[in-house]
Amino acid sequence: xxxxxxxxxxxxxxxxxxxxxxxxxxxxxxxxxxxxxxxxxxxxxxxxxxxxxxxxxxxxxxxxxxxxxxxxxxxxxxxxxxxxxxxxxxxxxxxxxxxxxxxxxxxxxxxxxxxxxxxxxxxxxxxxxxxxxxxxxxxxxxxxxxxxxxxxxxxxxxxxxxxxxxxxxxxxxxxxxxxxxxxxxxxxxxxxxxxxxxxxxxxxxxxxxxxxxxxxxxxxxxxxxxxxxxxxxxxxxxxxxxxxxxxxxxxxxxxxxxxxxxxxxxxxxxxxxxxxxxxxxxxxxxxxxxxxxxxxxxxxxxxxxxxxxxxxxxxxxxxxxxxxxxxxxxxxxxxxxxxxxxxxxxxxxxxxxxxxxxxxxxxxxxxxxxxxxxxxxxxxxxxxxxxxxxxxxxxxxxxxxxxxxxxxxxxxxxxxxx
Numbered sequence: 001x002x003x004x005x006x007x008x009x010x011x012x013x014x015x016x017x018x019x020x021x022x023x024x025x026x027x028x029x030x031x032x033x034x035x036x037x038x039x040x041x042x043x044x045x046x047x048x049x050x051x052x053x054x055x056x057x058x059x060x061x062x063x064x065x066x067x068x069x070x071x072x073x074x075x076x077x078x079x080x081x082x083x084x085x086x087x088x089x090x091x092x093x094x095x096x097x098x099x100x101x102x103x104x105x106x107x108x109x110x111x112x113x114x115x116x117x118x119x120x121x122x123x124x125x126x127x128x129x130x131x132x133x134x135x136x137x138x139x140x141x142x143x144x145x146x147x148x149x150x151x152x153x154x155x156x157x158x159x160x161x162x163x164x165x166x167x168x169x170x171x172x173x174x175x176x177x178x179x180x181x182x183x184x185x186x187x188x189x190x191x192x193x194x195x196x197x198x199x200x201x202x203x204x205x206x207x208x209x210x211x212x213x214x215x216x217x218x219x220x221x222x223x224x225x226x227x228x229x230x231x232x233x234x235x236x237x238x239x240x241x242x243x244x245x246x247x248x249x250x251x252x253x254x255x256x257x258x259x260x261x262x263x264x265x266x267x268x269x270x271x272x273x274x275x276x277x278x279x280x281x282x283x284x285x286x287x288x289x290x291x292x293x294x295x296x297x298x299x300x301x302x303x304x305x306x307x308x309x310x311x312x313x314x315x316x317x318x319x320x321x322x323x324x325x326x327x328x329x330x331x332x333x334x335x336x337x338x339x340x341x342x343x344x345x346x347x348x349x350x351x352x353x354x355x356x357x358x359x360x361x362x363x364x365x366x367x368x369x370x371x372x373x374x375x376x377x378x379x380x381x382x383x384x385x386x387x388x389x390x391x392x393x394x395x396x397x398x399x400x401x402x403x404x405x406x407x408x409x410x411x412x413x414x415x416x417x418x
Contacts, residue, residue, distance in 0.1 A: 065298040068177040068188055069146070086353040087309070089120040090177050090191030092168060093199070111169035114176055114193075116260070119184065121350050126312045128320040128355035131264065132346060133257045134180070136165035137336045138328055142179050148172030163336060168193075173295070183339070184347045190297045190305075196239055198293025203238035205285035206276050209267050211241060212373050212412035219247025219416075238263070249369020251416045254325065254337075258368035259413050261323040261405055268321055268407040272314060321407035322356050325368075327399070342399040349396040359400045368403060369414045376410035 068090070093116025117134040142162050144155040148171060156171050167176045177188045194202075203209050212230050219225070224240040224247055226233075233241055242260050249255025276282045290296075299305055324346060328337035349356050405411055 065301050066173045066191070066193065066295050068174050068191065068297055084124060085187075086124045087122045087190070087312075088186050088188045088350075089122070089309070090173075090180060090188045091118040091120060092116065092173060092176055092191065092193045093118075094168065094193050094195045096195050111166070113165045114168035115165050117164055117176065117180065119180055119186075119188070119350075121186070121353075122309070122312050122316075123353050123355070126316060129313065129316055129322070130350065130356055131261075131321070131323045132184075132326050132350070133260065133324070134164055134183075134326045135253050135257065135328055135337050136163065137253055138164050138326070139331070139336050139338050140164045140167070140179055140183055142167055142170070142175065143182050145171035145175035145178055148174065173297075184350055186347075186350050190299050192290075192294045192296040192300065194294045198289065199239045199242060200235045201289035201293050202286065203234040203267075205289040206267065206270050206282060207274065208232035208234040209238060209263060209270055211263060211266060212376075212410065213415070214371055214412040215415040217244065217247045217413065217415045219244045221246045247416055248413050249416060250367065252368075254328075255369040255416070257325050258370045258403065261325070262370050262411040262413060264323060265321075265405055265407045265409060265411070268313075269318060272318060318408040319406050320355060322358060322404060323406070324356065324358070324398070324402060324404040327402045340401065342401050345396065345398050346402065349398075352396075355395045357395045357397045358402065358404050358406070359398060362398075362400045362403050369416070370405075370411040371414055373410040373412045 092114045095113045095115045113136075115136050117136070119130075119132045119134070121130045121132070123129070139161045140163075142159040144158045147153050147156050156175070159170075162170075164176075164179065167179050171178075173191065173193055177191060181188055210230060210232050213226055213228050216227050217224055219240070222240045222243040222245070223236070224244045226241075242263055243256075244259060245251060245253060245256040248259045270276060276286070326346060327340045327342040329340045330337050346356070348354075
């Protein structure tokens with residue numbers, strides 16, 4: 001019995017060894033799981049803190065809102081990106097010098113001019129976009145406008161044959177919107193003013209914008225000096241590219257508009273195909289650039305509305321995003337330009353929420369300073385035509401004197417030989 005008992009104890013001890021050996025492994029896994037859970041919790045809290053900080057930071061950077069006088073139309077509208085008849089967004093580029101003095105004394109200019117005036121139209125079904133640029137020297141009729149300095153007083157007087165780039169200094173953003181509404185026959189509900197630093201910040205936020213130059217450009221006025229070829233530009237170099245007038249095309253504002261359209265087309269390609277819209281860091285940087293450097297209308301103070309517009313733009317085929325130069329002709333003495341009869345075709349398309357087809361003969365010549373890039377691969381989608389457009393939204397073919405391009409077209413800027 002004694003021997004058996006000893007053997008039993010020995011067997012028990014031996015059996016106990018492996019059981020005792022497995023216990024630490026089980027305990028270790030529990031410990032590891034607890035550590036992992038703690039790490040995840042810390043990361044989750046950190047992420048929430050980062051998101052909260054980003055939200056507070058964006059809200060704090062929002063500038064005072066602008067008004068256009070039509071804000072009541074948006075009351076109760078759940079999705080500003082799908083407005084009946086499409087959404088019209090007015091973008092004004094101010095020539096006001098930044099406080100940094102990077103482009104001269106900020107107090108130098110006595111009046112703030114809207115040297116860039118663009119109308120962005122997003123169709124109601126989100127199938128096409130038109131971006132119409134108005135030459136800064138175009139003569140327009142200005143309707144009565146509320147006085148931005150004293151809204152309770154009587155309206156500012158209507159004017160005729162006024163250069164459009166002076167309207168901002170006369171009656172503020174709302175007056176520019178009313179002028180463009182009267183000119184085109186569409187209703188503008190939202191928009192914003194961007195200044196020099198805003199353009200530089202936005203181009204940096206997307207990681208740079210690729211531009212092509214057919215020849216070397218040297219423009220001491222804007223500070224643009226680039227060799228022929230393709231360049232990724234950002235910051236003040238991008239701003240110089242957009243401001244350049246003497247260095248590109250025929251040296252006119254029309255040449256600068258053509259240059260701006262090549263930049264914006266490239267920006268749209270970058271936004272859609274460069275992974276920008278899927279990169280939270282870049283999206284935050286873009287939002288920061290917008291809120292810190294733009295004054296927006298009251299409806300756009302709501303981030304949800306901004307997101308709905310961004311989503312609409314992100315899903316539209318590049319070949320159906322058209323950049324159009326509002327058709328004008330020079331007055332006697334070439335002192336200014338006035339709308340031509342072809343402007344009515346542009347107005348009619350905007351009013352009817354129809355896509356446009358640009359005449360290839362008008363979009364491939366170099367009269368305004370851009371030419372197709374011979375090294376660019378063919379666009380993935382062919383430009384919209386009356387045959388390819390959805391039956392319910394047959395495209396409008398614009399007259400041959402209406403110049404522009406689509407976002408799918410890769411163009412190169414030509415130097416001013418004058």
